[in-house]
Amino acid sequence: xxxxxxxxxxxxxxxxxxxWWPLLELHNHKTNKGTNPTKTGSMQGYHPNNYTYPQxxxxxxxxxxxxxxxxxxxxxxxxxxxTNLNAIKAIDQKIINEITIELLKELIRPxxxxxxxxxxxxxxxxxxxxxxxxxxxxxxxxxVKGIGNETADSILLYAYRQPEFVVDAYTRRIFTNLKIIxxxxxxxxxxxxxxxxLKKDFKIFQEYHALIVEHAKKYYLKKEDYNRCPLLKQxx
DNA sequence: AACCAGGACGTGA
DNA sequence: TCACGTCATGGT
Numbered sequence: 156x157x158x159x160x161x162x163x164x165x166x167x168x169x170x171x172x173x174x175w176w177p178l179l180e181l182h183n184h185k186t187n188k189g190t191n192p193t194k195t196g197s198m199q200g201y202h203p204n205n206y207t208y209p210q211x212x213x214x215x216x217x218x219x220x221x222x223x224x225x226x227x228x229x230x231x232x233x234x235x236x237x238t239n240l241n242a243i244k245a246i247d248q249k250i251i252n253e254i255t256i257e258l259l260k261e262l263i264r265p266x267x268x269x270x271x272x273x274x275x276x277x278x279x280x281x282x283x284x285x286x287x288x289x290x291x292x293x294x295x296x297x298x299v300k301g302i303g304n305e306t307a308d309s310i311l312l313y314a315y316r317q318p319e320f321v322v323d324a325y326t327r328r329i330f331t332n333l334k335i336i337x338x339x340x341x342x343x344x345x346x347x348x349x350x351x352x353l354k355k356d357f358k359i360f361q362e363y364h365a366l367i368v369e370h371a372k373k374y375y376l377k378k379e380d381y382n383r384c385p386l387l388k389q390x391x
Numbered sequence: 392a393a394c395c396a397g398g399a400c401g402t403g404a
Numbered sequence: 405t406c407a408c409g410t411c412a413t414g415g416t
Contacts, residue, residue, distance in 0.1 A: 227395090270412085326397095367397090400409105
């Protein structure tokens with residue numbers, strides 16, 4: 156199963172360094188200008204070749220909010236919601252905890268599913284406050300309403316820099332197309348495959364997932380394009 | 392103008 | 405367990 160690492164190398168050379176998770180504060184920042192010109196969405200907020208984020212508790216919390224808001228939702232919509240929150244300084248555990256659910260719904264409306272996501276954000280924020288800066292276990296995270304497998308792994312990998320591989324719809328789509336995983340494989344089975352075939356390094360896990368999303372946006376939007384995926388030829 | 396996005400939950404078999 | 409309906413805005 157050398158495939159997993161080779162595909163990672165191929166994707167990396169195809170798309171370049173990704174620098175996930177995108178952060179609001181890095182928008183229009185001089186040190187980040189011009190990076191990732193091919194990326195969809197805002198094309199900003201990423202930090203390629205820099206694995207030192209999050210650097211503040213605020214950034215850590217922002218990643219968690221984004222991970223919940225982006226469930227089955229395109230990132231530009233999430234950015235609008237985060238921008239709305241930021242406008243009233245609400246990317247802050249204490250603020251989210253204090254504002255009314257009605258106001259919260261209004262602010263995150265662009266991200267969709269605002270009725271349930273507002274509840275999820277409130278629930279997670281209470282959980283986050285209780286952590287007092289400590290990293291949660293995956294099991295405890297999953298007990299929070301609104302945090303499923305992928306969101307838990309996203310939070311652990313990008314907010315807490317822990318080597319938990321994130322499996323999303325794109326991952327399944329690409330690797331079933333390459334016939335490396337079977338259609339019926341569960342989330343945990345796919346996660347296990349990646350984790351057992353890669354060095355347990357959060358930087359590699361972060362890059363790999365980001366590369367999968369970037370690659371899927373180029374070749375896996377429409378079914379007719381699946382057969383255009385360059386990985387079908389490079390496969391060993 | 393349908394279709395779907397960096398999913399998760401509740402329900403009923 | 406598991407298949408299925410539900411949730412909602414915004415871009416293509």
